[in-house]
Amino acid sequence: MFEHYLKATKSAISFICCHAILSSQSIHAQDEKTQAVFPPVPIESVARYTALRAAGPIKVDGKLDEPSWLNAPRSPKFVDLISGKAAVHDTQAAVLWDDEYLYVGYWIEEPLVQGKFTERDSPIYQDNDVELFVAGADAYYEFEINSLGTIYEGLFVWQSAFESKGYSKIAELDQTQPEVKFQPFNGVGLTTHPRGKRWAYLKWDFPKLKSAVHINGTLNDAKDRDRGWTVELALPWSGMKLLTMADGRSAPPKNGDVWRIDFSRFNQYKEAEPAKDSGGWAWSSHGVWDSHVPEVFPFIAFSAESVP
Ligand SMILES: [Ca+2]
Numbered sequence: 001m002f003e004h005y006l007k008a009t010k011s012a013i014s015f016i017c018c019h020a021i022l023s024s025q026s027i028h029a030q031d032e033k034t035q036a037v038f039p040p041v042p043i044e045s046v047a048r049y050t051a052l053r054a055a056g057p058i059k060v061d062g063k064l065d066e067p068s069w070l071n072a073p074r075s076p077k078f079v080d081l082i083s084g085k086a087a088v089h090d091t092q093a094a095v096l097w098d099d100e101y102l103y104v105g106y107w108i109e110e111p112l113v114q115g116k117f118t119e120r121d122s123p124i125y126q127d128n129d130v131e132l133f134v135a136g137a138d139a140y141y142e143f144e145i146n147s148l149g150t151i152y153e154g155l156f157v158w159q160s161a162f163e164s165k166g167y168s169k170i171a172e173l174d175q176t177q178p179e180v181k182f183q184p185f186n187g188v189g190l191t192t193h194p195r196g197k198r199w200a201y202l203k204w205d206f207p208k209l210k211s212a213v214h215i216n217g218t219l220n221d222a223k224d225r226d227r228g229w230t231v232e233l234a235l236p237w238s239g240m241k242l243l244t245m246a247d248g249r250s251a252p253p254k255n256g257d258v259w260r261i262d263f264s265r266f267n268q269y270k271e272a273e274p275a276k277d278s279g280g281w282a283w284s285s286h287g288v289w290d291s292h293v294p295e296v297f298p299f300i301a302f303s304a305e306s307v308p
């Protein structure tokens with residue numbers, strides 16, 4: 001969801017044409033409101049979850065039919081991104097892990113499964129999408145996927161840590177190299193984050209990431225009513241070096257380690273009034289129209305225990 005902002009700043013096309021969610025007036029109001037209160041939701045209300053180890057192999061085919069998925073604890077139903085109120089369609093997620101991968105599964109109820117983008121790094125947020133953010137201490141990763149399985153991803157590094165934590169010396173982030181593409185980024189709704197701006201690397205690819213979707217229904221066919229779709233992800237721990245380098249955390253994690261990981265979906269529709277549907281739903285409410293706030297990401301503790 002970050003690129004709305006980038007596009008808006010680049011081309012002066014209004015922010016609202018992309019996600020068509022908030023008027024610029026209400027964004028401003030949101031900013032003013034959240035300026036004084038940070039994080040935008042109380043820390044006690046941020047979701048907590050314990051991720052168990054997978055009990056067997058996970059085939060990344062979009063089908064969450066492995067015994068590990070069937071037995072993994074699931075998130076509560078996703079709630080409205082801003083208000084935390086119930087969403088019209090059911091969305092749940094689960095997390096598993098083993099020595100090689102972090103696995104994430106999403107169950108997405110959707111009566112009209114649709115998608116248009118087929119080219120990698122297209123503006124997936126202009127489709128109905130599912131998003132994942134994985135936070136390190138001084139950098140975070142964003143991933144988006146649509147029902148066609150097309151992905152969009154990027155890496156963000158807090159500018160205040162860029163030199164001091166050694167990111168500037170990493171070849172793939174080295175801003176003196178002409179082939180390294182980067183841009184400043186300041187959030188999409190919360191532009192007053194106390195940590196300030198990030199450097200956005202939108203050409204960055206998570207090494208050896210595996211992703212797949214499975215549609216339970218018919219794609220781009222409104223004649224029927226679909227069940228929805230599922231998303232299956234495997235992120236190799238070996239690809240997380242830029243997320244772990246600042247605090248030296250273990251990847252794979254140690255028993256009891258806690259990471260901040262965010263799970264959300266964004267829709268091109270909104271539930272009719274009187275619902276106050278922002279169009280974005282998340283495992284744990286963000287309190288603002290912005291996912292670039294690691295302080296509101298769910299606490300995901302990793303347990304050495306396997307799923308039953
Ligand atoms: Ca599978």
Ligand SMILES: [Ca+2]
Pocket residue numbers: 111112113217218219220221222223224225226
């Ligand atoms: Ca359909």
